[in-house]
Amino acid sequence: MRTRPLKVALLGCGVVGSEVARIMTTHADDLTARIGAPVELAGVAVRRPSKVRDGIDPALVTTDATALLKRGDIDVAIEVIGGIEPARTLITTAFEHGISVVSANKALLAQDGAALHAAAEAAGLDLYYEAAVAGAIPLxxxxxxxxxxxxxxxxxxxxxxxxxxxxxxxxxxxxxxxxxxxxxxxxxxxxxxxxxxxxxxxxxxxxxxxxxxxxxxxxxxxxxxxxxxxxxxxxxxxxxxxxxxxxxxxxxxxxxxxxxxxxxxxxxxxxxxxxxxxxxxxxxxxxxxxxxxxxxxxxxxxGAGGAPTASAVLGDLVAVCRNKLAEAKGPGESAYTQLPVSPMGDVVTRYHISLDVADKPGVLAQVATTFAEHGVSIDTVRQQGKDGEASLVVVTHRAPDAALSGTVEALRKLDTVRGVASIMRVEGE
Missing domain, CATH: 3.30.360.10 (Dihydrodipicolinate Reductase; domain 2)
Structure with missing residues (x-):
């Protein structure tokens, strides 16, 4: 077993970061056995250094995350800051200095994932982000x-x-x-x-x-x-x-x-x-x-919480450290299909629509005609009326979202429709 520890920089020490540090400390022997080398928390970058952080050596705490990444001995950076900046700059800085990254930053990955994957690929490093999607759930x-x-x-x-x-x-x-x-x-x-x-x-x-x-x-x-x-x-x-x-x-x-x-x-x-x-x-x-x-x-x-999310972060840390020892890297971005993303109007599903209507003869026929004119087939209708006012609940067969939107706009223009109370899709059938 390798004796020189793999050094980890923790960027952010809030609810998730503090749990990551705690687990790294309390499970140090197990992590060493699973990875094949010790892992050492080498620095913790925070915004408020004066805050007391139980179980973390104050000597490890710094406000200069960039300097921590550039000091030359860091193997893996764990980014749990969140948001776009400074997280994006710090992750790219890590790659520039030969540091693989574990991130829980869903907002950044959703916005700039392609660029981050490209930077990791160019540097031959790992970018892992299990914790960015569903907390502790392996997904x-x-x-x-x-x-x-x-x-x-x-x-x-x-x-x-x-x-x-x-x-x-x-x-x-x-x-x-x-x-x-x-x-x-x-x-x-x-x-x-x-x-x-x-x-x-x-x-x-x-x-x-x-x-x-x-x-x-x-x-x-x-x-x-x-x-x-x-x-x-x-x-x-x-x-x-x-x-x-x-x-x-x-x-x-x-x-x-x-x-x-x-x-x-x-x-x-x-x-x-x-x-x-x-x-x-x-x-x-x-x-x-x-x-x-x-x-x-x-x-x-x-799907959330300090300990569950930290569990996912530590799972990624173990995988990335194993790759470091094997001088390998895990899977990167796979975007070979380059499929277009269709607009919502193309989606086909069922709908539940609640209308406030006048309680008088012919209203249901008028509403049904409007649906038919827009190519939306009705499955069921429920009507309830009192004192000149009524509610009409329509459940449709499957139809394109664009057709449904056109139907709703036409319904709003009918004199007999007081208002569209709610529109909800029906899924999972």
Missing amino acids: VRPMRESLAGDKINRVMGIVNGTTNFILDKMDSTGAGYQEALDEATALGYAEADPTADVEGYDAAAKAAILAGIAFHTRVRLDDVYREGMTEVSAADFASAKRMGCTIKLLAILERAADGESVTARVHPAMIPLTHPLASVREAYNAVFVEAEAAGRLMFYGP
């Missing part, structure tokens, strides 16, 4: 390595624990959105500013990364269609229950039937209670991967 490596000989056609899953917690509480307790969000905030599942989670930005970044891996093509954050879940209401859940469904915020990535394009989207959707994703509770994540030979695979577990 990136199985898709990138275990399924490398298969053809993935679809990925659908819950990839944000905060939103799943909120929707689960709305479903199980009848709480409204704000009440469920307040509980998530009080329990530490939601940030003080929950926008990235509830508006789907976090899930969209993860979707971009997963789509690139699944379909061997470059998918950026801007390619992912995104809708948040702030408009989901108790009435939506009541309608879902009547259909034998619940509501989840889903990331859905699909290869077109002809194999010539892909789609990537994040939005709330109704799914049948019989679907495995419907039973994913609290802040857990779960992802379905559908491959040509392997069939349907489900990956389930905690």
Whole structure:
């Protein structure tokens, strides 16, 4: 066994970084045995050096991350800073100085993954990022390595624990959105500013990364269609229950039937209670991967939190250190297909539409005609009226999203339609 330790620079020491440092210390002997050489935490770059960090030698702490990377003896950098800068510059600096990188930075990888992969490839180094997608759940490596000989056609899953917690509480307790969000905030599942989670930005970044891996093509954050879940209401859940469904915020990535394009989207959707994703509770994540030979695979577990995310980071650290010892590198970017990302309008699925309408004869016929004129076939209709007002719930057969959008715009112009209360896609059937 090699006796000189592999030296690790930790960039960032927040919730995840502090757990990484703790596990590196408490499991040092096990990590040495698994890697074949000792690993040593050689420096910790932070913004606030005065903060007390239990278990970390204050002599290791620095505010100069660039100097830490340039000092000449670092083998691996772990980037858990998050955001675009300075993370991007620090990662490229690491590659320039012969340092492989383990990152948990979904936002950066979704935006600039191609450039970072190219920099790693040019330097003959590793870029690993299991922790960027689904916390502790092994997902990136199985898709990138275990399924490398298969053809993935679809990925659908819950990839944000905060939103799943909120929707689960709305479903199980009848709480409204704000009440469920307040509980998530009080329990530490939601940030003080929950926008990235509830508006789907976090899930969209993860979707971009997963789509690139699944379909061997470059998918950026801007390619992912995104809708948040702030408009989901108790009435939506009541309608879902009547259909034998619940509501989840889903990331859905699909290869077109002809194999010539892909789609990537994040939005709330109704799914049948019989679907495995419907039973994913609290802040857990779960992802379905559908491959040509392997069939349907489900990956389930905690998708966030310091210790679960640190587990994924340490798994990558072990893999990268093993590669260093073997003078090898792991898989890099695979983007040979160069498939175009189709717009949301091309996506074909079912829809649940709730309308507020006048309670008088002929309204249903007028609404049905509008659907027919736009090529959207109706599956079921439920009408409920009182005191001159009525609600009309329409569930369609599968139709292109563009056709549905045109239908909704036409419905809004009808004198008999007071408003479109909600529009939700129906998935997983």
